[in-house]
Amino acid sequence: MSETLTWGELDKDGAVQEAVAKVAGNSRADFLRKAAVGGGTVLGGSALLGALPSLAFGQAPPASDIAILNFALTLEYLEAAFYTEAVARGKFAGKPGRFARVVGAHERTHVAFLKKALGSNAVAKPTFDFKNTTTNVGAFVSTAIVLEDTGVSAYLGQAGNIKTKAILAAAASIVTVEARHAAWIREIRGNSSQPSPAPRAFDAGRTKAQVLAAVTGTGFIVG
Secondary structure (H helix, E strand, C coil): CCCCHHHHCCCCCCCCHHHHHHHHHCCHHHHHHHHHCCCCCCCCCCCCCCCCCCCCCCCCCEEECCCCHHHHHHHHHHHHHHHHHHHCCCCCHHHHHHHHHHHHHHHHHHHHHHHHHHHHCCCCCCCCCHHHCCHHHHHHHHHHHHHHHHHHHHHHHHHHHCCCCCHHHHHHHHHHHHHHHHHHHHHHHCCCCCCCCCCCCCCCCCCHHHHHHHHHHHECCCC
C-alpha cells in the first residue's frame, strides 16, 4: 500500500457510519454533520486532563463542542485500539514496534482525557476489525500514516468551529504531538522519492466534506 492510501482503500463497506449512528443515538447523517467538524484525533494528553470544562459540574460547553469531542473520542478509540492490537499481536519489531508502543500509549491517554472531559456524555467504545493491518508491517505503516494525517488535517481545517477557549487551547497543545506522530511514521516508512518526514512548509486543512468522506470510507468500526 502506498502513501496515497485512503480510508476507502482500507475497507469499502462503510461500517463506520453504522457505528457513528449507534454512539450518537441519532441518525447517521445528522451525527456526522454535527460531529465531523471536530477534526478527529487531535485532542488529548495526560498533561491536559484538567484543561477542559468539567461537564459533570455544570460547566458544559455548547452542544456543538460536545458533538466534536464525542466524534474525536470515537476516532481516538479507533486509534488506541489499532495500536494496542498491533502491540498485542507482537508481529512488529524495531522501529514499527516502538512506534506502535509509544503512540498507542499516547492514544490511550487521549481516550482517557476525552472520557474525563465528557463524563456521562461520553459515547461507548465501538467494536473494531482491523483485518491484516495489525499483523502485516506494510499495511500497518500505511494505515498509521492515514490515521495520523487525517486527524491533523481535519483539525487544521475545522479548528475554528470549536467555541470553548479551553477546548481549543487543549487541542492546539496536542496537535503538535499528533503532527510528530505523522512525521515519525513517515520517516519509518521511508521513500526515495520523498525522503523528508516534513516535505512542505505548510499543511492544508480539510473541509467538513473532506472529513466526512474520510471517516465514512473505513470499515474498521464494525459494531
